[in-house]
Amino acid sequence: MKTHIAINGACGRMGQRLVALAKDDPELEVVAAIDSATNALQGKDAGEVAGIGAIGVPIRYDIPLGLRVDSLIDFSAPVGTMAVLPVCVDRQIPIVVATTGHTDAQKAEIEAAAHMTAVLFAPNMSLVVNLLFKLVKLTAEALNGKGFDPEIVERHHRFKKDSPSGTAMRFAEIIKEVQGGSFVHGREGIIGERKPEEIGVHAVRGGDNVGEHTIIFTTIGETLELVHKGHNRDSYARGALLAAKYMANRPAGRYTMNDVLGL
Ligand SMILES: NC(=O)C1=CN([C@@H]2O[C@H](COP(=O)(O)OP(=O)(O)OC[C@H]3O[C@@H](n4cnc5c(N)ncnc54)[C@H](OP(=O)(O)O)[C@@H]3O)[C@@H](O)[C@H]2O)C=CC1
Numbered sequence: 001m002k003t004h005i006a007i008n009g010a011c012g013r014m015g016q017r018l019v020a021l022a023k024d025d026p027e028l029e030v031v032a033a034i035d036s037a038t039n040a041l042q043g044k045d046a047g048e049v050a051g052i053g054a055i056g057v058p059i060r061y062d063i064p065l066g067l068r069v070d071s072l073i074d075f076s077a078p079v080g081t082m083a084v085l086p087v088c089v090d091r092q093i094p095i096v097v098a099t100t101g102h103t104d105a106q107k108a109e110i111e112a113a114a115h116m117t118a119v120l121f122a123p124n125m126s127l128v129v130n131l132l133f134k135l136v137k138l139t140a141e142a143l144n145g146k147g148f149d150p151e152i153v154e155r156h157h158r159f160k161k162d163s164p165s166g167t168a169m170r171f172a173e174i175i176k177e178v179q180g181g182s183f184v185h186g187r188e189g190i191i192g193e194r195k196p197e198e199i200g201v202h203a204v205r206g207g208d209n210v211g212e213h214t215i216i217f218t219t220i221g222e223t224l225e226l227v228h229k230g231h232n233r234d235s236y237a238r239g240a241l242l243a244a245k246y247m248a249n250r251p252a253g254r255y256t257m258n259d260v261l262g263l
């Protein structure tokens with residue numbers, strides 16, 4: 001039986017790739033394509049919006065009542081996640097939250113929803129980025145107390161609304177969990193020498209970059225850099241579709257991409 005998925009943010013850059021890749025997957029069927037009520041593409045066919053031809057699913061701002069939805073993937077905006085989250089709770093729809101940029105209060109609401117429905121909340125759906133989370137933890141552990149300065153540089157397209165990226169902040173949190181420290185976002189002026197406890201996080205914006213993260217561990221005499229460069233958005237989309245299949249029919253609880261990817 002196919003997994004019936006709903007996509008929140010279906011008109012966006014990621015939403016369109018999900019619609020396109022799901023069409024080629026015999027295990028998946030897109031049954032609902034949701035976007036903001038004000039989006040000019042409301043009512044258009046989601047397949048046409050994604051450039052793959054009609055799939056018979058119109059863009060809507062809600063999930064039709066009575067429709068079987070096995071899991072919902074959210075690549076929208078923080079306000080979009082918060083709009084769809086209570087619907088998923090009410091209707092017991094497992095939700096994959098891939099959107100980034102939520103406030104701490106919004107993050108707490110998403111975590112709390114996991115007591116009522118199945119929730120996977122991850123800033124990056126790519127297999128190798130999730131592997132890199134592990135490599136950065138290993139590196140932070142190996143270099144802890146040895147005089148290395150951690151700094152993170154992320155690069156994204158000019159259209160990205162949140163900064164720093166959710167992924168960059170996850171790398172920073174992993175280092176902090178191992179080494180302690182405090183985040184420094186950019187530097188300007190006569191700020192004095194770098195303090196050993198600093199974890200620098202820096203955002204570059206421009207062009208059509210789909211996402212690059214460089215995690216730097218540098219000391220007097222040598223530097224180690226761990227780098228991921230996305231080539232297109234499909235690595236994120238494929239991970240999210242895998243997650244949607246994994247989440248279908250799961251009981252309430254908090255799930256991770258490590259569960260999905262077997263990492
Ligand atoms: N976890 C991961 O692996 C990845 C996460 N992301 C994150 O996913 C999110 C989306 O990225 P991207 O596709 O590039 O962004 P886009 O801006 O291209 O798409 C977002 C879509 O969501 C829509 N939207 C806005 N508000 C709502 C709402 N209230 N309800 C439903 N839909 C809404 C937007 O509509 P409108 O234009 O009308 O506002 C737009 O169509 C970002 O937070 C990004 O950081 C991106 C890539 C990978």
Ligand SMILES: O=C(O)C1=N[C@H](C(=O)O)C[C@H](O)C1
Nearest residue numbers: 100123160165166167210211
């Ligand atoms: O907005 C994007 O494009 C991306 N956002 C995610 C993030 O903020 O970490 C993941 C990826 O880097 C692409």
